[in-house]
Amino acid sequence: MVSQSSGLYDGIILGAGHNSLVLQAYLGKAGPKILCLEPRDVAGGALTTIEDPRHPGFLHNTHSFFHRGLNQMPWYRDLELERHGAVYLEPEFNVALILKSGEVLEWWKSFEKTAESFACFSLRDAKALRQWRERFLPIVERILIPESQSPPIPLDRRRALLEKCAEGRLLLEVSALSSLEFVQKEFEHPVVQAALLFFNGLREVDLRCKGLGHHIPSLLASDRKAQMCRGGSAGLARALVAAVQESGGEIELQAKPRRILVENGRVSGVEIDSGDVFRARRFVASGLNPQQTFLNLLDETWVPREWREKAQNFRYNLIAPLFTLNLNLSEPPDYRAAANHPRLKDAFMVILGLERFEQFPEIVRCHGAGTIPPTVMWGSCPTQFDPSQAPPRKHTAFMWEKLPYHLHGSPAHWSDEKEPHGQTMLELWTEYAPNMRESVLDWFVRTPLDTERTFPNMREGDLLVGAFMHGQIGYHRPFPGAGHYRGHLPGLYLCGSSCHPGGNIAGLAGYNSAQVVLADLHLPAPWAPPPAEASLQRI
Ligand SMILES: Cc1cc2nc3c(=O)[nH]c(=O)nc-3n(C[C@H](O)[C@H](O)[C@H](O)COP(=O)(O)OP(=O)(O)OC[C@H]3O[C@@H](n4cnc5c(N)ncnc54)[C@H](O)[C@@H]3O)c2cc1C
Numbered sequence: 001m002v003s004q005s006s007g008l009y010d011g012i013i014l015g016a017g018h019n020s021l022v023l024q025a026y027l028g029k030a031g032p033k034i035l036c037l038e039p040r041d042v043a044g045g046a047l048t049t050i051e052d053p054r055h056p057g058f059l060h061n062t063h064s065f066f067h068r069g070l071n072q073m074p075w076y077r078d079l080e081l082e083r084h085g086a087v088y089l090e091p092e093f094n095v096a097l098i099l100k101s102g103e104v105l106e107w108w109k110s111f112e113k114t115a116e117s118f119a120c121f122s123l124r125d126a127k128a129l130r131q132w133r134e135r136f137l138p139i140v141e142r143i144l145i146p147e148s149q150s151p152p153i154p155l156d157r158r159r160a161l162l163e164k165c166a167e168g169r170l171l172l173e174v175s176a177l178s179s180l181e182f183v184q185k186e187f188e189h190p191v192v193q194a195a196l197l198f199f200n201g202l203r204e205v206d207l208r209c210k211g212l213g214h215h216i217p218s219l220l221a222s223d224r225k226a227q228m229c230r231g232g233s234a235g236l237a238r239a240l241v242a243a244v245q246e247s248g249g250e251i252e253l254q255a256k257p258r259r260i261l262v263e264n265g266r267v268s269g270v271e272i273d274s275g276d277v278f279r280a281r282r283f284v285a286s287g288l289n290p291q292q293t294f295l296n297l298l299d300e301t302w303v304p305r306e307w308r309e310k311a312q313n314f315r316y317n318l319i320a321p322l323f324t325l326n327l328n329l330s331e332p333p334d335y336r337a338a339a340n341h342p343r344l345k346d347a348f349m350v351i352l353g354l355e356r357f358e359q360f361p362e363i364v365r366c367h368g369a370g371t372i373p374p375t376v377m378w379g380s381c382p383t384q385f386d387p388s389q390a391p392p393r394k395h396t397a398f399m400w401e402k403l404p405y406h407l408h409g410s411p412a413h414w415s416d417e418k419e420p421h422g423q424t425m426l427e428l429w430t431e432y433a434p435n436m437r438e439s440v441l442d443w444f445v446r447t448p449l450d451t452e453r454t455f456p457n458m459r460e461g462d463l464l465v466g467a468f469m470h471g472q473i474g475y476h477r478p479f480p481g482a483g484h485y486r487g488h489l490p491g492l493y494l495c496g497s498s499c500h501p502g503g504n505i506a507g508l509a510g511y512n513s514a515q516v517v518l519a520d521l522h523l524p525a526p527w528a529p530p531p532a533e534a535s536l537q538r539i
Contacts, residue, residue: 006276009035009250011283011517012269014257014297015457015496017045020287021240022075022510023495023517028247030523035278036249037270039256044237045287046455046463047229047505049389055442057391058328060398061233062446063455063463065380066349067505069224070236074149075511078527079243086239087230089385094225096347097195098432099355102337104344105195109225122189129220132186136214136221139167144218146535148501151484151512152475153533161536168539177213179206180360193357198376206318207360209469226349230386236505252278260284260297260492267491280491282521285513287496289457289465290314290478293487307488310479314498318469320367321448321461323403323418325379325425328441329395332381333433348385351378352399352432363402370406372421375428377401394441399425405448405460414447421445457496464503465496474500485513486520493517 010032013020021043024034036043046063070076071088095107106117111133119126143162152158162168174182179200183193197207200215229235244251252272261269261277269279286293294303294311303311338344353376366373379399383390390396403421407413422445430436448461457465466472475483478498485494495513497503518525529535 006278007035008279008281009033010281011285012037012278012280013285013287013495014270015045015287016043016251017287017496018047018237018240018505018507019496019510020285021244022079022507023285023514024249025079025240025243025247026075026514026525027517028244028249030518030525032282032521032523034249036244036251037255037257037272037278038251038253041253042237043241043251043253044234047233047237049232049234052328052442055328058394058396059232059389060326060396061382062324062326063451064233064505065228065382065398066226067229067233067236068226069222070227070505072224073507074527074529075507079240081236081239081243084239084242086236088227089230090225090227091346091348091385093343093346093348095199095349095351096344097191097198097351097354098335098337098344099191102340104337104341105191118192121191125187125189125192128186132217133220135170136217139171140218140221142539143167143171143536146529147532148508149511149529150532150535151516152500154475157533158474158536161533165539168536171214174217175211175214178208178210179213179216180208182213182216190356190358194354194359197357197360198351198354206467206469208364209318211470212468228382228385231388257297259299262299262302262489265489267489283491283493283517285493285495285517289459289496289498290482291459292457293494302489304488307481310481314478315467315469315472316460316462317405318467320402320404321451321463322400323421323448324398324400324446325422325443326398326445327396327443328390329397330439330441331435332384332395333397333429334435335433337432349378349380351376353377353428367402367404370404370408372403375401375425377425377428399429401425403448411449414449418445418447466498466503468502473502477502485516
């Protein structure tokens with residue numbers, strides 16, 4: 001294919017995930033003309049809501065659904081996403097862990113109600129919950145939130161600053177532990193321990209990993225609860241696209257980048273698979289993973305060996321990716337446990353199959369061995385909160401389970417195993433909600449391999465786009481030397497979830513990279529918070 005010039009821009013962004021769109025909207029507001037290139041036929045990355053092709057009107061959020069504290073994000077406010085159509089719902093009864101016995105551990109927006117529920121299991125644990133929340137409130141507000149919303153600072157410098165104040169010293173002390181050690185040390189009841197590990201551990205952070213022990217008390221102190229976007233997760237994507245377009249930005253769909261062009265040692269544009277070339281006067285920013293950016297898209301001669309090796313070694317899936325079961329229903333799940341807990345019908349996120357703390361080592365062992373552990377799953381019935389996601393009087397629901405990508409040694413095994421496993425999940429769900437025997441109209445599953453095929457940046461289906469582990473967090477995410485959103489070549493930037501503070505629908509990688517790119521372009525960013533270093537110095 002002969003290359004042909006298709007346009008001249010100030011900057012080009014690769015991949016239209018939400019981080020890229022956040023970056024593009026901020027840059028566009030500051031003046032530069034920016035193009036985003038996206039291989040799919042829709043922008044927003046894993047902000048996906050699809051209509052079931054076999055059943056019109058049934059919408060499914062096949063990737064992200066629970067968006068934590070989304071409407072408290074600074075970019076949500078700055079980019080006026082409500083004016084652009086986004087509406088967020090945050091159900092009061094936020095999370096329910098339903099036990100086989102019919103008992104329910106409840107997690108409410110109100111801390112008092114949550115503590116009341118924990119006290120039904122252990123008075124001592126309810127007290128510990130309150131103590132850790134109080135101890136961590138200032139740490140979350142004054143350290144962790146400012147750090148997540150600014151480019152990270154070098155680790156030595158960070159430690160030195162933290163050691164100067166009491167909150168910082170407590171944070172360092174607790175972070176030295178793993179989540180597992182923290183929970184075992186501070187809480188006694190096996191159900192409480194399991195719930196706490198689940199809330200952060202099973203979903204995001206490897207519970208065995210030392211250095212991440214602060215995640216659980218941070219969660220206890222955070223007011224950011226699970227939320228959903230009305231109309232489906234794609235509603236947020238549509239609002240972001242509207243913000244980008246209002247700022248003069250362009251998004252080219254069905255445009256797969258083939259090469260990042262380099263001239264005179266500086267990035268100068270992008271060639272896509274059709275052969276079209278888009279020129280970038282000032283920068284190219286990649287919302288992709290390090291292997292895609294440094295190994296696939298850049299000619300080898302432009303990438304120093306050290307960078308190639310670090311990109312090659314960027315790791316995924318320290319904890320397993322997600323398998324999802326998606327249902328069309330004639331009525332919402334009616335949990336047996338609701339007989340004694342009538343409020344259960346209002347629960348937003350429901351966890352099933354988790355009974356006690358000791359299940360975790362077995363789950364982790366199975367993930368390591370590439371086998372399917374006894375099911376622990378969580379999900380929701382979105383239409384109970386937003387009827388627009390199904391035809392009148394009908395419902396959709398889903399459950400997720402962490403399952404290995406390399407099933408029995410290869411992801412290819414998923415093609416035979418996916419339907420039987422979906423059936424297993426459905427049977428378990430029906431044990432808790434017997435009305436599902438009659439109410440399921442149809443269902444489908446998606447495997448970690450499907451995730452990777454849809455979003456190749458989520459290598460091996462890794463929804464965080466790179467594991468949270470030493471050498472891959474903070475100033476070292478994605479790897480030492482690349483932790484400040486700048487690549488090794490002038491004009492090359494990173495903005496996706498492989499950067500600090502990492503994956504999930506938080507948009508902060510895009511938000512932080514906008515601060516770096518605008519500073520390098522000598523353009524104002526009046527919305528930018530004080531640098532992390534200044535925030536830590538002020539404590
Ligand atoms: C099943 C599942 C459930 C999830 N649930 C939640 C949840 O409830 N809450 C939550 O917060 N997070 C959830 N996540 C994680 C979250 O969706 C991701 O962490 C987040 O979407 C990453 O955002 P991003 O902006 O970095 O990129 P992405 O959303 O991954 O978007 C990347 C974009 O780049 C494009 N792309 C890929 N390869 C190329 C290429 N070679 N060239 C150009 N473009 C390319 C893709 O098409 C995509 O549009 C879930 C993920 C999955 C898979």
